[in-house]
Structures are given as C-alpha cells and as structure tokens.
Amino acid sequence: MSLSTCAPCLFWQSSIGKKIVVALTGAFLVVFLAGHLVGNLLIFQSSESFNHYADFLHTMLHGWGIWLFRATMLVALALHIIATVQLTAANRIARPTRYQKDATMVASRSSRLMIWSGLTILVFFVFHILHYTVRVDGDLKQLADFHQNWAMTVAGFQSIPVVLFYILAMGLLCSHLSHGVGSIFQTLGLRTKKSANVINLFSKAYAVVLFFGFISIPVSICFFGLGEKEMNETIQKVEAAAKAGLTSLPDAGDKH
Amino acid sequence: MNLTLKVWRQYDIQDDGRLETYDAKDIPIEASFLEMLDIVNERIINDGGEPIHFDHDCREGICGQCSLTVNGIPHSKEQGITVCQLHMRKFKDGETIWIEPFRAKAFPLLRDLMVDRSAFDRIIAAGGFIDVRTGSAQDANNLPVAKTRAEASMDAAACIGCGACVAACKNASAMLFVSAKAAHLNLLPQGAPEKDKRVLGMVRQMDAEGFGNCTNLYECEAVCPKEISVENIARLNRDYAVALAKEAAV
Numbered sequence: 001m002s003l004s005t006c007a008p009c010l011f012w013q014s015s016i017g018k019k020i021v022v023a024l025t026g027a028f029l030v031v032f033l034a035g036h037l038v039g040n041l042l043i044f045q046s047s048e049s050f051n052h053y054a055d056f057l058h059t060m061l062h063g064w065g066i067w068l069f070r071a072t073m074l075v076a077l078a079l080h081i082i083a084t085v086q087l088t089a090a091n092r093i094a095r096p097t098r099y100q101k102d103a104t105m106v107a108s109r110s111s112r113l114m115i116w117s118g119l120t121i122l123v124f125f126v127f128h129i130l131h132y133t134v135r136v137d138g139d140l141k142q143l144a145d146f147h148q149n150w151a152m153t154v155a156g157f158q159s160i161p162v163v164l165f166y167i168l169a170m171g172l173l174c175s176h177l178s179h180g181v182g183s184i185f186q187t188l189g190l191r192t193k194k195s196a197n198v199i200n201l202f203s204k205a206y207a208v209v210l211f212f213g214f215i216s217i218p219v220s221i222c223f224f225g226l227g228e229k230e231m232n233e234t235i236q237k238v239e240a241a242a243k244a245g246l247t248s249l250p251d252a253g254d255k256h
Numbered sequence: 257m258n259l260t261l262k263v264w265r266q267y268d269i270q271d272d273g274r275l276e277t278y279d280a281k282d283i284p285i286e287a288s289f290l291e292m293l294d295i296v297n298e299r300i301i302n303d304g305g306e307p308i309h310f311d312h313d314c315r316e317g318i319c320g321q322c323s324l325t326v327n328g329i330p331h332s333k334e335q336g337i338t339v340c341q342l343h344m345r346k347f348k349d350g351e352t353i354w355i356e357p358f359r360a361k362a363f364p365l366l367r368d369l370m371v372d373r374s375a376f377d378r379i380i381a382a383g384g385f386i387d388v389r390t391g392s393a394q395d396a397n398n399l400p401v402a403k404t405r406a407e408a409s410m411d412a413a414a415c416i417g418c419g420a421c422v423a424a425c426k427n428a429s430a431m432l433f434v435s436a437k438a439a440h441l442n443l444l445p446q447g448a449p450e451k452d453k454r455v456l457g458m459v460r461q462m463d464a465e466g467f468g469n470c471t472n473l474y475e476c477e478a479v480c481p482k483e484i485s486v487e488n489i490a491r492l493n494r495d496y497a498v499a500l501a502k503e504a505a506v
C-alpha cells in the first residue's frame with residue numbers, strides 16, 4: 001500500500017476515514033432514494049403530473065441539472081462501492097482462522113450480508129438504468145422520445161420476470177438499509193446510548209417504507225392492471241404520430 | 257457432572273491446529289470453568305500428555321488474562337463476566353463444550369488457547385497515556401468534572417484489555433478497546449489537552465496492527481465482560497475525524 005501523507009489520503013487509508021466515506025456516500029444515496037420514491041409515486045396521481053415531473057428533471061438548469069446529478073451519483077456510488085469492497089476484503093484478512101463453532105450474539109442477518117445485498121443492488125442498478133434511462137428496449141425508447149414517460153414506465157412493468165427481479169432487489173435494498181441507515185449515525189459519531197433505540201427503529205422503518213413504496217408501482221401495474229388502458233391508447237397515438245413523421249404528440253400539452 | 261470437551265490444540269503458529277475431544281468426567285458442579293480445565297489438565301499430565309495451555313492470572317475478573325471462546329462466544333454467553341468467573345453450574349450434565357482461542361490475525365497464536373495480545377500494549381504506547389505527571393489523587397472537588405463526564409470516563413476505564421471484543425467481532429476489529437481507552441482519558445481534564453494526538457496515534461497503531469474495520473455489528477458490546485458501550489466507538493469516530501481535520505489545517 002502506498003503511504004501518501006496528504007490529509008485526504010490519510011483519511012482514505014485509515015479504517016475510520018474510509019468508513020466515514022461509506023457513511024457519507026450512503027447517506028447521500030439514502031436521501032436520493034427518498035426523493036426518487038416521492039417522485040415515482042406521482043405515477044398514481046396522473047400521467048400528466050408524472051410526465052411533467054419527468055420533463056422537469058430533464059430540463060432543470062437548462063438540461064444541465066440531470067447531468068450534474070448523474071455525475072454526483074456516479075461518484076458517490078463508486079466511492080461507496082470501492083470503500084466497502086476494500087473494507088470487506090481487509091476484514092476477511094483480519095480473521096484468517098475461522099471459529100469451528102461460530103456463534104452470533106446480537107448482529108442481525110442483514111448486517112452480516114451487507115456486501116452481498118450491496119452487490120445485488122449494484123446488479124439491479126445496472127439493469128434499472130438500461131431499462132428506464134438508456135432504454136435498450138426500442139418500444140420504451142420510442143415512448144420516451146415522445147415524452148410519454150408515464151406510458152413508458154407502465155409498459156416496462158408488463159413482464160412478470162422483470163417485476164419479480166424488481167421485488168427481489170427491493171427486498172435486498174430493504175435489508176441493506178435496515179442496517180445501513182442506523183450505521184450512518186454510529187459511523188458519523190451521532191449515536192448515543194439514549195438515541196440508539198430511536199435510531200434502530202428509524203432505520204428499520206425507513207427500509208420498510210422504501211420497500212413497500214417502491215414495489216407498490218410494479219406490483220400495481222403488473223398484477224392489478226394499473227394504467228393498462230391508457231398505456232395502450234398512448235402507444236397507439238405514438239405509433240400513429242411516428243408513422244406520420246411527427247416528433248411529438250399533436251395533442252400533448254407539453255412543448256419540450 | 258460429565259462433559260465432552262472439544263478443545264483447540266495447536267503447537268504453535270506454524271502448526272495447523274485441530275479440535276481434540278476430551279471426556280471430562282466427574283466434574284464438581286461448584287467448580288469454575290478454569291478449575292474444570294485444571295482438573296482435566298491434571299488427568300492429562302498424569303497420563304503423560306501435554307496439558308491444554310490457556311491464559312489466566314487473577315481468576316476474579318480484573319486482570320483480563322483469561323481468554324477462552326466458549327461455544328463460539330468469547331468469555332461464554334453469560335453477560336458481563338470473564339471466563340474465569342464462569343461456573344460449571346451454567347452447563348448441563350452431558351453437554352459438549354467447544355473451547356477455542358481468541359481468533360484474530362492481530363493476536364498471533366502462541367500455543368493451544370493462548371494468544372499474543374501485545375498489539376494492545378502497542379496501541380496504548382501510541383497514545384493511551386498522559387505525558388506529564390498530573391499529581392497524586394486530588395482533593396474532592398479540587399478539579400471540577402461534570403458528573404456525566406466523570407461517569408462516562410469511569411465506565412470506559414473499566415476495560416481490562418482482555419481482547420474479547422476483537423475475538424467476538426466478525427471483522428476482528430479493536431474499536432471497542434481503542435475507543436474505551438481513548439475515551440477514558442479524553443473525557444477528563446488531565447487527558448483532554450492531548451486528545452487529538454492520542455486519538456490519531458492510537459487509531460493509526462490499531463490500523464497498523466492489522467485489526468479489521470468496524471461494521472457496527474455490536475457483537476463486542478454483547479460479549480464485553482465490563483459491558484463497555486459502543487457509544488465510545490461513535491465518540492472515537494467523531495474525535496478521529498476532528499483530529500485529522502485539525503492536523504491537516506496546521
């Protein structure tokens with residue numbers, strides 16, 4: 001290991017410093033997820049408000065906002081992953097001989113599976129980005145090109161395997177956060193004997209709310225037929241418009 | 257009572273080590289755990305064998321020498337005691353008991369159940385002291401210390417340096433020990449002036465010794481014979497970040 005002496009290097013190389021990086025990037029992701037959920041739940045309100053919200057995200061700060069956000073997100077996620085992978089590797093080395101009879105007193109299963117829940121979330125992230133941001137599926141891409149993000153989202157959740165994978169990933173995210181959110185407070189030195197119970201409760205509650213909040217969308221669409229009729233109408237309109245060589249829907253209220 | 261022991265035997269650090277099975281017959285129920293091992297060892301010696309090596313000294317829970325992992329839990333599953341304070345009445349007749357050393361890379365094995373915990377001494381030498389003589393015991397109230405501080409410091413000072421926290425931690429992290437030793441001095445007026453230097457020195461030595469990184473599992477707190485609180489770890493995290501920032505600023 002190179003022994004640089006600049007303050008950020010020392011910070012990164014120390015056990016506590018690296019954990020603080022994990023906690024700060026984790027906190028950023030946690031706040032992002034809350035915002036992401038609130039935005040996503042607009043899907044239940046109406047296609048107009050959802051599409052409007054999507055257009056807002058793509059046009060804020062003259063279109064720079066979304067890229068600024070994506071860059072920050074990428075840096076935070078990269079730091080989080082590099083730090084946790086390094087920490088986990090060092091932790092394995094620190095206990096070369098395992099106990100023949102292993103026992104656990106208080107640590108939850110979630111807390112001991114952080115690297116595995118985390119890596120599954122990473123796989124999910126890649127899938128999710130390809131699904132709804134890059135839109136490798138041509139039909140979804142066409143809907144998005146016509147600013148029909150609501151219909152695109154509904155169309156994306158018509159497949160049962162896709163929805164089951166979303167549910168699995170959200171389950172593991174819930175597990176990750178049930179330990180992670182509380183950990184932020186401890187790692188940043190904000191957890192005390194008195195606040196420990198409240199923090200544990202908050203951590204679990206946050207994880208559970210996020211789980212049900214996020215899966216409510218694919219589950220409603222895939223298993224309860226939410227928006228099916230309107231989606232089909234929109235798809236027909238978009239196809240007709242595309243055939244006519246238009247680049248946006250004639251009756252769309254949005255002019256972007 | 258009759259017991260079956262599965263004991264870790266290992267000649268030295270090069271040896272692979274293995275669990276060996278011993279019948280421990282006719283153990284008096286009022287014996288302590290270490291007395292039970294003494295009885296077993298006496299029989300091994302009489303049979304011409306090599307006794308089971310294990311560390312111990314005071315046998316009253318104050319020195320921190322005893323270091324056995326009993327059924328996977330350092331100092332056993334009983335709360336707030338060292339293994340020397342454990343008694344055979346806590347076990348059932350006919351039970352099988354697994355006895356292993358405190359396992360961590362930073363605690364190299366010496367023989368059987370004995371490990372070298374001098375890494376802890378080096379951490380203390382890196383800052384767990386006060387540089388100047390602070391005088392003999394003060395007259396009461398001569399040096400005002402808020403009650404909550406005094407108590408937090410006293411609670412941290414109860415650490416006997418046994419290493420069970422490291423042994424119990426899934427990551428073999430020494431954070432509970434280091435944070436207790438740092439908090440004990442940092443919280444008092446005599447120790448406060450050297451707080452930053454102490455925290456940086458001790459944490460750096462801890463990292464250099466090859467202990468793992470805390471992932472907030474709190475197994476350490478659950479096994480600690482002195483019930484040291486993980487609140488000390490939160491405090492150390494905070495103090496380390498502040499100390500490093502100050503070091504960078506000057």
Ligand code: HEM
Pocket residue numbers: 019022023026027029030033080081084085088114115116117118119121122176177179180181183184185187188470471472
């Ligand atoms: C949306 C995505 C994610 C969120 C919101 C998130 C959140 C968190 C939080 C809040 C923590 C606790 C920080 C602390 O210890 O103080 C944490 C820890 C951790 N994260 Fe993530 N994480 C995410 C993705 C990932 C990914 C993709 C990985 C893959 C390697 C990962 C691996 C870990 C590991 C191993 C820990 C344990 C560190 C520890 O307990 O000390 N996380 N995460």
Ligand code: SF4
Pocket residue numbers: 414415416417418419420421422432433436476479480481482483484
């Ligand atoms: S903190 Fe507790 S378990 Fe760790 S060395 Fe001190 S007394 Fe032993």
Ligand code: FES
Pocket residue numbers: 311312313314315316317318319320321322338339340341
């Ligand atoms: S032998 Fe001294 S604490 Fe157990």
